[in-house]
Structures are given as C-alpha cells and as structure tokens.
Amino acid sequence: MREGRECVMGLSIGSQRSHQGALFWCGLPGLIFLGLFGSVSAAQAGSFLPGQYFLLDHPDGAISPPPYGLRMDSLGYTFSVELNGAEVVLDWSGGTTATLTGTLWNNQTSELWSVDYEVTGIVTAPANLGFTATGGNGSLIDPSLSVTSLVGKQDGSGSAFTLLADGHRLGGHPSSGGPDTPVARGWIQGSGTNDWLAIVTPIPEPGTGLLFGLGLICLGGIRRRRGP
Numbered sequence: 584m585r586e587g588r589e590c591v592m593g594l595s596i597g598s599q600r601s602h603q604g605a606l607f608w609c610g611l612p613g614l615i616f617l618g619l620f621g622s623v624s625a626a627q628a629g630s631f632l633p634g635q636y637f638l639l640d641h642p643d644g645a646i647s648p649p650p651y652g653l654r655m656d657s658l659g660y661t662f663s664v665e666l667n668g669a670e671v672v673l674d675w676s677g678g679t680t681a682t683l684t685g686t687l688w689n690n691q692t693s694e695l696w697s698v699d700y701e702v703t704g705i706v707t708a709p710a711n712l713g714f715t716a717t718g719g720n721g722s723l724i725d726p727s728l729s730v731t732s733l734v735g736k737q738d739g740s741g742s743a744f745t746l747l748a749d750g751h752r753l754g755g756h757p758s759s760g761g762p763d764t765p766v767a768r769g770w771i772q773g774s775g776t777n778d779w780l781a782i783v784t785p786i787p788e789p790g791t792g793l794l795f796g797l798g799l800i801c802l803g804g805i806r807r808r809r810g811p
Contacts, residue, residue, distance in 0.1 A: 630710070631712065631713040631714070631746060631747075631765050631783070632677075632711055633675050633676050633677035634675065634786070635672055635673070635674050635785075635786045636673045636674075636675075636765075636783045636785055637671070637673075637783070637785075637786055638652050638671040638672075638767060638781040638782070639652070639781060639782040639783070639784060640663050640664055640782075641752070641759075641766065641782055642756035649661065649666070649690040650665075650666070651663055651690060651780075652671065652687075652779065653687060653778075653779055653780075654777065654780065656773070656774065656775025657773030657775055658731065658773075660692070661690045661691070662689055662690065662696065663687065663688040663690060664685075664781055665688075666688040666690075667695070668686065668688070668695060669685070669686050669687050669688040671683055671686070671781075672684060672685050672786065677707075679703065679704060680702060680703050680705060681701070681702045681714075682699070682700065682701050683700040683701075683767075683779070684698065685697075685698060695726070696723055696725050698721065698723055698724075699722055699724075700720070700721030700722075700733055701719065701720060701721055702735075702743075702744045702769070703716060703719060703735075704716050704717030704743075708747060712747065712748060713745070713746040713747040713748065714745070714746050714747075715745045715746075715747070716735075716743055716744040717737065717743055718743050718744075719733070719734070719735030719743050719744050719769055720732075720733060720735060721733045734772045735770065735771060735772070736771055736772040737770070738770055743769060744767070744768070744779070745767075745768050745769070746765055746767050748762060748763045748764060749764070749766035752766050752768075753766065764782060766781070766782055767779055767780070767781045768780055
C-alpha cells in the first residue's frame with residue numbers, strides 16, 4: 584500500500600513538473616518576443632523603415648480647425664485623415680515608389696472621399712531617416728464617383744514629397760511628437776496651397792497582440808502553479 588501511495592505521489596509530482604515545464608516553454612516565446620520587440624523599437628527610434636504606416640492629422644491644422652492631413656485650396660477643401668472613419672495608409676516596400684490609399688473626410692461637405700496616390704522617384708535618406716521623392720500622381724474620388732486628378736509639384740529643392748523627421752513643424756506641438764517624429768509633406772499642382780501634411784505612425788503587426796497575450800496567460804499559469 585505504501586509503495587502504491589509513493590508511486591501515485593511520484594506520478595503527481597512528475598505531472599506537475601511536466602505541466603510547469605510546458606507552461607514555461609509556452610511563456611518563453613512571449614518573453615523572447617517582448618525582449619526583441621523592445622530592442623527593435625528602441626533601435627528604430629527616429630528612423631523610418633519600409634512598412635505600412637497610418638497618416639494622422641498634423642497639429643498645424645488644429646490651430647485653425649478643422650484639422651487636416653491634405654489641403655486642396657484649388658478645390659476649396661481640407662481633408663482629415665482621421666475624422667469620422669477616415670483612414671489613409673502609406674505603404675512603402677523600400678523601393679523607389681510608395682502609395683497613399685484610403686479614405687478622407689471632407690471637412691467642408693461632411694463626406695468621405697477616396698484617395699489613391701503614388702509617390703515616385705524615392706531616394707532614401709541616410710541612416711534610415713526617411714526619404715525624399717521627385718514626383719507623385721493619383722486621384723481623389725468623391726461620393727458621386729467624380730474624379731479629381733492629383734499631380735505632384737516639386738519645391739525649390741526638387742522634392743515633390745518628403746517623409747522626414749521635422750522638428751521645425753512639430754516644435755510648437757510637443758504633445759504631438761518630437762524632433763524624431765516622421766512628418767509626411769507633399770506638394771500638388773493647382774492654385775493656392777495644395778499639399779499633404781501629416782504625422783506618420785507605424786501600423787502594428789497583426790500577430791503582436793496575440794503573441795503578447797499568450798505570453799501573459801502562460802506566465803500567469805506558471806505563477807498560479809508555483810503558488811505565492
């Protein structure tokens with residue numbers, strides 16, 4: 584009888600240790616991910632690497648509301664890239680072109696418009712600090728499907744679009760970013776001022792939240808098994 588109890592106790596302890604081991608290896612990827620993700624985030628501070636990014640309304644537009652990320656004096660409109668369901672994604676694979684696609688909120692007509700704009704002639708800035716581009720073209724589409732063509736316009740330095748840290752533009756808005764915050768700026772042909780002006784922020788990877796949650800759940804299981 585005693586030998587039987589010892590056998591059962593041994594199996595129970597072995598099972599518990601095996602379960603704790605499984606929980607440990609379950610939580611380990613989460614820990615590794617957190618370490619790597621933290622390192623990558625720190626390494627990328629002040630840099631702009633290929634990927635997908637959301638455009639956010641630039642705080643300059645909030646000085647005299649409504650805020651905007653695209654201004655088109657030639658049409659008499661400003662467009663928000665955030666309000667009322669608007670969302671514009673900048674997609675850059677690291678090559679010589681990038682796209683800005685999505686929906687814009689027309690601040691004057693209270694409608695969602697579509698935008699499809701391609702930036703061309705990209706030259707990457709040193710140390711991954713963004714890029715400059717020599718051209719751009721695309722279209723705005725209103726709810727009635729009327730199309731307005733957009734053609735890039737070069738400034739005095741030959742740039743039609745830039746994605747660079749802009750401490751000057753954000754200097755008066757410390758709550759919206761710092762000297763390393765990427766700002767998208769692009770010029771478009773037409774009368775008056777027609778330009779993109781937006782803050783750029785990375786789109787989180789789809790699996791980031793799931794892996795982070797898995798790590799926390801498994802680590803919680805280890806803590807409960809080990810007791811206080």
